[in-house]
Amino acid sequence: MKSSLVNVVWFSEKRRNLLLLLKEGKRDIEQIKKSLNVTSRSIMPQIKTLKHYHLIVQEGDYYSLTGVGEIVVKNMLPFMENSRILEENREFWASRNIDAIPPHLFSNIRKLGHYFLIEPDINHLFELPREFIENIPKSKHVTTFVSYLHPAFPSLYSEASLSGVKISLLITKETLEKLEHEHYEDFRNMTEVDNIDIFLYQGNLKIPMVTVTDWFSYICLFNKEGRYDHRDIISFDESALSWCQDLFEHYMQNSKKFNPEKIAEPLIGISEMS
Structure with a gap:
């Protein structure tokens, strides 16, 4: 399960961007499409995957991070920020x-x-x-x-x-x-x-x-x-x-x-x- 979560998060830029967006608060599909500049066709499979691994949850028309998702994103950010410093x-x-x-x-x-x-x-x-x-x-x-x-x-x-x-x-x-x-x-x-x-x-x-x-x-x-x-x-x-x-x-x-x-x-x- 641990290895699968790593793959889910790091093998897709769209999934990472969606997780980071939802860290700011819940969003509906139209807000997600506008913020990430994506289409429904390209983002819905990523949403399905993140829901399957219990990283996000849907309540009505809105998507938000689960408790597990919040932990994952919290630990993602230091690595991404360190990487930005070194990559620049x-x-x-x-x-x-x-x-x-x-x-x-x-x-x-x-x-x-x-x-x-x-x-x-x-x-x-x-x-x-x-x-x-x-x-x-x-x-x-x-x-x-x-x-x-x-x-x-x-x-x-x-x-x-x-x-x-x-x-x-x-x-x-x-x-x-x-x-x-x-x-x-x-x-x-x-x-x-x-x-x-x-x-x-x-x-x-x-x-x-x-x-x-x-x-x-x-x-x-x-x-x-x-x-x-x-x-x-x-x-x-x-x-x-x-x-x-x-x-x-x-x-x-x-x-x-x-x-x-x-x-x-x-x-x-x-x-x-x-």
């Missing part, structure tokens, strides 16, 4: 290293919602994307964890912190070394304000950067060869903000707060934290 940019997702995303979060990848894939042209390949640069200063709170340090990143976050943006920054040991050694002034500026918290990740972070603010989220992933190819995702959906925040909290479990006193002078502090 199939090559991109197939080429990503997703090991850095814990399974319980990747299974909810649908929460990225209506996202945009940013693919810079060759002339801007090594620049921070305009969408990122423009949106950071507009945010009231910025949460970021980063292992790939773009040269423009320190000054952007230094300016944001000095302008009052609340920042939570999770970095790797290697990123900390680069900040201390190569961007000392910007890093010192960030540690001298009260509105930034810096955390050191105690492991190997296999993700270039994930940023979530009060109104947008930004995700960078390495490809399967372990390279960052500057193809990023941005989303403004509330569900994406929540998903990225959960990802940040996942990595926060293996981190500790950085003591800013350790950068009183350049080139020191790393050995003390090891």
